[in-house]
């Protein structure tokens with residue numbers, strides 16, 4: 373993977389390249405950020421840049437033997453470690469073919485995507501102490517190509533305590549010419565002692581314009597659709613893909629949104645209850661996306677009212693609804709509306725009862741729409 377294959381993140385790429393050129397690379401790095409922002413792709417492009425035999429000022433060459441081996445995920449000095457289902461194997465080795473397949477498909481995937489790929493029972497995978505012995509063994513060997521040996525640990529927060537302690541020991545006394553790149557979404561779950569040993573690189577959301585260009589091209593969307601999805605997928609390519617998949621499955625976010633607003637405006641309690649029932653039956657990820665979508669649509673109403681049609685990011689269908697609906701969203705209710713949506717999202721993440729949550733949201737919407 374080359375830097376040019378990673379969506380956006382121009383500043384981070386520059387920073388990584390600068391470090392290599394100035395020979396200021398820490399032997400332990402921690403990339404912090406959601407997988408949907410591209411931390412794995414960045415780590416791989418970085419590793420490829422370091423190992424490339426013919427690099428240019430801004431990227432690896434993509435052609436030399438080293439680059440080619442990395443592309444095939446068969447470079448003897450680039451290692452990966454990742455969570456595995458313990459009842460199947462304590463180490464990542466038997467899962468390596470799945471791993472290769474996944475990365476060849478896309479380097480943007482969540483832990484849940486990974487679970488679905490490796491275990492039909494969808495059991496939670498971890499990185500165990502046996503894996504840390506394997507990591508140590510691989511890094512103790514001399515590098516094949518005489519340069520760096522690089523170990524990328526994906527979802528480092530899934531290391532159990534024993535494993536984390538063992539990794540800490542290796543970080544404290546690293547074998548010669550080795551480099552660790554730990555990737556993590558939640559720094560709160562890592563040992564403080566590990567964090568303090570690492571140089572931290574924060575991988576933030578992909579910028580809206582970068583994301584838009586990518587999804588427009590990759591999913592062959594028109595500009596309005598791409599604009600709309602980029603605006604509420606929170607700079608996260610995995611979320612953007614989930615939203616697009618939902619649409620493919622005839623799950624229309626727009627229809628659910630219209631139904632919520634229509635039934636609450638009419639104070640039709642039966643319809644409201646039916647809507648909440650329906651929402652409760654869809655999966656949690658869909659429910660979360662629906663809430664993101666709702667807050668995006670409400671924001672568009674405000675933008676439409678105060679800044680004009682040319683500034684909103686919606687599709688033609690969505691526009692037709694908002695044209696009539698947007699006057700009902702204004703300074704009197706927008707703040708409370710957003711607060712209710714944020715609160716619902718927060719509660720969903722903490723596994724609140726979806727039926728109660730969406731019923732409550734209906735009644736809150738009813739109150740707020742009539743406040744306007």
Ligand SMILES: [Zn+2]
Pocket residue numbers: 423424425426427432433434435436437438439440
């Ligand atoms: Zn190369």
